[in-house]
Amino acid sequence: MYEGPIQDLIEEFGRLPGVGPKSAQRLAFHVLTMDAADAERLARALVAVKEKVRFCVRCFNVSEQDECRICRDARRDPSLLCVVEEPRDLMAIEKTGEFRGRYHVLGGAISPIDGVGPDQLRVAELFARLGEEDITEVVLATNPNSEGEATASYLARTLKAMEVAVSRIASGLPVGGDLEYADEVTLGRAFAGRRAL
């Protein structure tokens, strides 16, 4: 156990996902050797992300304003809606340049182990949007793993009652993979080859 602020910092780093005790210690001591200006910039970035970044009221993407950049963009096709798990999946799809519609971020995938069912995701908000907006096609782009597939099939089943075409992006994706890690070419191809459900 170290004393005071350094121990506090080690413990804070240790609470981050994927950071073990040894890494937390390494990071904390790295911060100790940083220039004061660099350390301050890091601290400001941490505070700013909580103060300034919000979720888009329409699609739940991260945003600096009420509505995100994509929802405000009049050139995007409002009849096409792509459903993703997390904002980082949205970014991965944006990088392919293949999709010109808008998004809906669920905030995760169905996972009973983690106590996540449809009620814990932004599913009700999705249905509300289908009622209010002129959406004709929903593309399900949840991750190609067990949870993402279950989420996509659940949505496909419940969307059947609505007057909307539903498709799933083609799985040229690595099995058990996350969209975030799929390279842009693979993901772009998966988009072009989406299949109707």
Added chain:
Amino acid sequence: MHLDRLELVDFRSYARAELALGPGVRVLVGANAQGKTNLLEAIHYLSVGASHRVALDAPLVRAGREAAVIRAGARVDAGTRALSVELELRASGRNRARVNGQPQPRVGDAIGRIRSVLFAPEDLTLVRGDPSDRRRFLDDLLGQRRPAYLVARQEYERVLRQRNALLRQVRAGQRGDTLDEWTAALVRSGAALLAARIAVAHALSGPADAAYRELVASAPGGKASGGVRLTYELSTGRGVTAEPGFGVPDVGGLAAELQAGVAAVAPAERERGLTLVGPHRDDLILHVGELPAKGFASQGESWSLALALRLASREVLREVGEDPIVLLDDVFAELDDGRRARLADRCEEFEQVLVTAAVDADVPLEGPRHAVLGGAVTSEPVARESLSRGDDHTMPT
């Protein structure tokens, strides 16, 4: 294939071990608890992605260390090409792997490149143990035969955990809105596993029967009490008798069978909060003659059957791809003279055989010897006479 080099760092009792190997027979001699099984365990880990002795990786890492490293160098394509596999097992956190020096995105991509069949004293559990022992036998074999099987099994296990979690929530009075989705996932990934397992049972049946007859015929006073029959028994109650020459069964039919099976036990599943149908509840029933081996086979017959299954898995592996390395962990000591001699005969035809023994004289095979003592192994072979005299060996540090 054969290994020409094995290197361990902080694996089990070894701070560092290096072994120069070659084709043919190598014998690792050392008293019990000196670490000779650990060497075969490391090689077999590269083949199946798990230890045959412990479920978790943590015990494989030397006490107080963060990671263990297994490095194997092999010759493949009839000795014309080099293959190297390196695996870093971390006490906590993700393992890492390299193949021919290239980091692999998934550790599973490195597993099964080094192929091996391990014979161990625990093998009697194939005959006398639980259904889970025999399912694991089939799964380890399939994982090496087709690395995609490992991915499929992980997927199935994940779906099973999710479905069980949901069933527990339903039992506790919560809504099970997505039970249909998890059932569909269970049926889809379960049927793929079933098709692969039944196909490999078919493939094993001929070689297992042949190997068993050979082993029994050479046992003292040996008389064949009939051949070996394998039956894959599904959780739905149906048994599929394995027949040589039978291919992969229809996946669609198996999926329909699973779907019907799940429907039949739906009330019981909700009551118990548990998935009651699927490949996680299957068994491989072994018959010798007309009698089930479990409960009826003698100690000798059980050993013959266990050896026959291992010999048959070698045949099944070499049907597609490289000849597996044969690992014999202290098995000669378990066998009577007849079985010992017959197994030794078979070893003559294998490309590489690595044998461990507590007593050198128990191994009826010629070949270079390495001495294993106090968590160290001689990297180059030692003179056989020194082993029988029980000399102290100078250990490299």
